[in-house]
Amino acid sequence: MLTPANAALALIDYQPQPVFHIQSMDRQLLVGNVVALARTARLFRLPTVLTTVVARDFAGPLLPQLAEVFPEQEPIDRTNLNAWQVDAFRSAVEATGRSKLLMAGIWTEVCLMTPALSALEAGYEVYFVVDAVGGVSAEAHTAAVHRLVRAGAVPVTWIAVLQELQRDWSRTDTVDGAYEIARAYGGSWGQGIVYRQDPSLT
Template sequence: MARYALNRDNTALLIIDIQEKLASIMKYKEQIIDNTKILITAAKEMNMPIIVTEQYPKGIGPTIADIKEAVDNKEAFEKTNFSAYIGKIKEALDATGRKKVIITGMETHICVFQTARDLIENGYEVFIARDAVCSRTKENFLNGLELMKDVGAVISNTEAIVFDLLKIAGTPEFKVLSKLIK
């Protein structure tokens, strides 16, 4: 059962390619942005590392303003590979020493899937917040989730992830985060 449990001391948040031009064509972009912001707040409250990526920002644009602001304008790692587990992103994630990774982002069946697959292949345990990832079509979204589950990712949701990290009610973090989940 440890594979399904999150612990704030061994977990990082990876936000993949929530960028202006990509978000503009996503049907559920507001939900993805809102849930990613909840996970960012949880990560910050619990002192968890946050890594943000951008797929070819010259063509797809920068990370959307709401996400940039939520991560305190932290610089995003640029990439052209679909998988985010490469180069400086790989080095930054490995340097955290965390072996569990929560993933949010776009698109479920491409960059999110390829990153999850590569992380799992390299010994990470991956948690996908299914309500914080999306694709242009429902079919591709569902296929991406299925592929990730097949390779060993845990498919969860924002609320389940936050409450698993919290473990108990009544803490200062609980008071902050429970207000965000309505």
Template sequence: MPLAYKRLDTENCVFLFVDHQSGLIQLVRDFEPHEFKTNVQGLARVANYYKAPSILTTSFETGPNGPIVKEITDTLPDAPLIRRPGQINAMDNEDFVNAVKKTGKKQVVISGVLTEICVAFPALSLIEQGYDVFVVTDCSGTFAEHTREAAHKRMAAAGCQLLNWAAVAAELHRDWRRDIAGFGAIWRDHIPGYWCLMQSYDMAGKAQQGGQ
């Protein structure tokens, strides 16, 4: 019996940004700094574009972990920010758990720093509680590729789906014809080389209009 294809649905998903903090992000070594920043900003724009509920959280931000990076709060200014006083697993924090439940969504799109801790721990807890969990691999960073791979295997074995931020965007969008300009603008700004494709598309459109 083949497994059912559980595709992301704009009406049933919540985005969780876990511990993208200024101190912790300095530990990310499995992505180049600019690449990681671009990916995370892209995912935040996707959440904002689809008007999906988003929840931000930090762990012990008064300590070395630092505050959440402003690029996320600038893009998602209305998203609640749960400041955990010390719990490492965000799902051990009652305020965070209640914020997730309050959305009423059963699909969870999660990303964070560090992958094997701040992402894996709540992802496994969410699976245990019956949520469908989608881990955004290129918006979650850690010490090294081998620690990332171990975390991915652990989460996949538990039933988490692993995908990158562009796949999240595309699966939610379903059809380019819904909004070429708006959807394409996110890809243009956050996928290397896509700005050239959008320029070609724009120029072709202008040429067609001029020839009419």
């Protein structure tokens, strides 16, 4: 199981230029999902590695919504398409000391798939957050997901990650934060929480 003590998160290339080309899902929903994932990692104090590709000359800076979640962190910028082949990124992941690596990246077929395959080869347990990634077409996204699963990576969703890390709703140190993330990004589940917490119902 994923726990706050054994998992780390890598967020790869969430920048404006790659987001423009996402066709496999609604782009605004994708951004909301990755922000929810980032906020979940922050809530449960998961070590998080941020990276961008050619930020100044091509793809633009890290999305401001993510920069707000990690204001003290400077993303590792690189030119290599496979983030794992960049010493600074790989060293940052290794420095977390965690064996389970949550990964999300744009695009699924490039920014996520290549470092995820490399991380698997390096011995990490890789969990990719399938509703926080997207491809330039539905076919590209689906093909990448199939390849990752065949290689041994495990698809998860951001809500599944949040609930697996929370595990027990009596854990009061994180429950309010989990509810807050769910209300903001959890769709019908979040609205159910809003309804249940309505003081007029008590």
